[in-house]
Amino acid sequence: MEGAERRLPAEEPFVGELLAAALSADGVDVRVAATVASAEPADGGGRLRLEDGARLAAERVLVVVGRRPQTDGIGLDSCGIEPGPEGIRVDDTCRVVGQQHxxxxxxxxxxxxxxxxxxxxxxxxxxxxxxxxxxxDYRAFPRAVFTEPTVAAVGLTAARAREAGHRVLVAVTGLDRTARALAEGDPRGRLLLVADRSAGVLGGATAVGPGADGWIGEAQLAIQMALPITRLTEVVRPFPSFAEAYEPALRELAAQLG
Ligand SMILES: Cc1cc2nc3c(=O)[nH]c(=O)nc-3n(C[C@H](O)[C@H](O)[C@H](O)COP(=O)(O)OP(=O)(O)OC[C@H]3O[C@@H](n4cnc5c(N)ncnc54)[C@H](O)[C@@H]3O)c2cc1C
Known part of the structure; x- marks a missing residue:
């Protein structure tokens, strides 16, 4: 692949909804798509005015604007490398495109x-x-956000899979269907599996729940090895574990495959 895939996918929409609900339950005032019109220091913290006129007092104001590759001032021009806004383009052996040495x-x-x-x-x-x-090979690359509950994902989201031309099947299990989540008294999470109907394999998974960065590993291995969904349904998982969330979702996908 000349110039490996530039960006891994954004997560499924339910992730934001679940996290917003979890934060709200912890007493956090979550305001989505709100634009800050002005900010000023006040009482050792900050005072914000939103575009809709709302005023907020804050102990701390954090500006979280994402990250971008830092390629300035490291002499790339002396090697004839011209990075773009998304960084240095590399091929699938990590050689810089246009500067193979x-x-x-x-x-x-x-x-x-x-x-x-x-x-x-x-x-x-x-x-x-x-x-x-x-x-x-970035197909089964894991992504995790260490919030509470944890968010983890691997491979394609359903939207990205459709964009890529796959015949997409989706199945979801709420963690409240696992004895483990019920035993721990925290049934908030969810597992979503994305499958390719033609190939009969998983293409992506998104999970929200305790330790999701660990149990997403099953989907990761299945995607990396292109394991057939019909074989994954035969796998036995420990009871009671969050990994049992795979079972209803995989059975549903297998039924949809026919
Ligand atoms: C707050 C925060 C939390 C994060 N949490 C996670 C996480 O939980 N999990 C995760 O997977 N990733 C996390 N990341 C991302 C992760 O840190 C980076 O993706 C990773 O460090 C990238 O490695 P790197 O080698 O490309 O760059 P870096 O780790 O930034 O290393 C670049 C090195 O090059 C050195 N350098 C720069 N210019 C020069 C120069 N001119 N000459 C010589 N040396 C130079 C720098 O000093 C630095 O040591 C987090 C990032 C941040 C900012």
Whole structure:
């Protein structure tokens, strides 16, 4: 693939809804799509005025505007590399497109700004330097947000899968269907699986719930290995575990496959 996929997908909409509900239950005043018209220091904190006229007092004001690859001032021009707004374009051996003798790894590649991306790409580069042809494969790349409950995802969202031309099937399990969530008294989470009808395999998964960064691993392995859904339904998971959320969703997908 010339120029690996630039951006991993945004998460499924239910993630924001579940997190907003969890934050609200903790007493957080969540305002979505609100524009701050002005901010000023006040009483050791800050005072905000929103465009709709609302006024808010805050102990701290954090401006969280995302991240972008930092490629300025590191001498890339001396190597003939011209990064774009999304970073340095690399091919699937992490060679810089147009400068095949230079490799790049990590946030500067703009592919997925995570520590595990940087170390994975480092391993791909080490293999290339040893003369082994290892191709970077981002299909089953995990993404996690360590909130409470945790959010984790892998592969394609349903929207991205449709955009990519897949015949998409979707199945969802609420964690309230697992004995574990009920035993822990926290049934808020959900697991959504995205499948490719033609291939009969998973293409993506999004999970919200305690330890979701761990139990998303089953979907990750299934996507990476292209394991058939009809085989995944045979897997036995420990009782009581959050991983049991896979069972109803996989059975539903298998039924839809026919
Ligand atoms: C607040 C925060 C929380 C995060 N939490 C997570 C998380 O939970 N999980 C996760 O996977 N990722 C997380 N990330 C993202 C993760 O930190 C980055 O994706 C990862 O560090 C990228 O690795 P990197 O090697 O590309 O860059 P970096 O880790 O930034 O390393 C770049 C290095 O290059 C050095 N450097 C810069 N310029 C020069 C120069 N001219 N000469 C020599 N050296 C130079 C820098 O000092 C730095 O040491 C988080 C990021 C932030 C900001």
């Amino acid at each position: 230079v490799f790049a790894a990590g946030d500067v590649t703009g592919i997925a700004p995570f520590t595990h991306t940087a170390s994975y790409q480092g391993r791909v580069i080490a293999a290339a330097l040893q003369g082994r042809a290892v191709r970077a």
